Amino acid sequence: MRLVAAFGLLTLSTVAHAQTVPMPPDATVLHDLVPTGTLRAAINLGNPVLAQPGPDGPIGVSVDLARALAARLGVPVAFVTYPGAGAVSGSAGAGAWDICFLAIDPKRAEGIRFTEPYVLIAGSYLVPAVSPIRSLEAVDRDGVRVSVGRGSAYDLFLSRALTRATLVRAPTSAEAVAAFARDGLDVAAGVYQPLAAYAAAHPEVRLVPGHFMEIPQAMGLPVGRPAGAAYLAGFIAQAKQDGLVRRGLAASGQDPELAAP
Numbered sequence: 001m002r003l004v005a006a007f008g009l010l011t012l013s014t015v016a017h018a019q020t021v022p023m024p025p026d027a028t029v030l031h032d033l034v035p036t037g038t039l040r041a042a043i044n045l046g047n048p049v050l051a052q053p054g055p056d057g058p059i060g061v062s063v064d065l066a067r068a069l070a071a072r073l074g075v076p077v078a079f080v081t082y083p084g085a086g087a088v089s090g091s092a093g094a095g096a097w098d099i100c101f102l103a104i105d106p107k108r109a110e111g112i113r114f115t116e117p118y119v120l121i122a123g124s125y126l127v128p129a130v131s132p133i134r135s136l137e138a139v140d141r142d143g144v145r146v147s148v149g150r151g152s153a154y155d156l157f158l159s160r161a162l163t164r165a166t167l168v169r170a171p172t173s174a175e176a177v178a179a180f181a182r183d184g185l186d187v188a189a190g191v192y193q194p195l196a197a198y199a200a201a202h203p204e205v206r207l208v209p210g211h212f213m214e215i216p217q218a219m220g221l222p223v224g225r226p227a228g229a230a231y232l233a234g235f236i237a238q239a240k241q242d243g244l245v246r247r248g249l250a251a252s253g254q255d256p257e258l259a260a261p
Helices: 014-018 027-033 061-073 085-090 153-161 173-183 192-201 226-242 244-251
Strands: 002-006 039-044 077-082 099-103 112-114 119-128 145-149 166-170 187-191 205-207 213-222
Touching: 027 061, 027 226, 039 061, 039 085, 061 077, 061 099, 061 226, 061 244, 077 085, 085 099, 099 112, 119 153, 119 192, 145 153, 145 173, 153 166, 153 187, 153 213, 166 173, 173 187, 173 192, 187 192, 192 205, 213 226, 226 244
Parallel strands: 039 077, 039 099, 145 166, 145 187
Antiparallel strands: 002 077, 099 213, 112 213, 119 187, 119 205, 119 213
């Protein structure tokens, strides 16, 4: 975990600044969302669609959303960065952050209250080019080893969906791909975009056609904060309607069509 401080009113990106619309909160909302006086946003650097490291701190659509929310609340923002989604969800009850950006999952929902999705991405499989695996269904067979990032949305999903294949968990999604290549595993599961980029640079591997899951990415906050949850739901609905999500994706080099309706 790494803490990067910024100020929601003073260091807004162009994307977030363009959408700074006053949404005056009451004291209960501030208590739920900003208990320390600073909006602490958990940023998952393991999903490059949502956030990437930058020279002056993280960048990406989730960062833009956090800045815009802080501006509307009239408070500073601090970014608490994590290498993977599992580390974010695993710290939900630790008091380290106030809002997060994660895929919706029923297991995570035990400790995190989610908004509606703001981005929809897909889960894909990567296999060696010579692999006999040619379909999504062929992955779930005895002896097939699937590399995943521990605690990721697709780790949680595949733990429920696969009945015969074996999951091999790495600390992060990026390390899962490295382990797949290094250890001669049969499959790497992950977000489509980074897997496609890896396949384009490594002719010895290929993507399995199709997607094994849709991954709805949402904002969230720890459970037990109903006023904050309602405010956050309204904020993300407005951000989608205003085009902030699409512009944030485009500004960080991602496909704006990934924005949820």
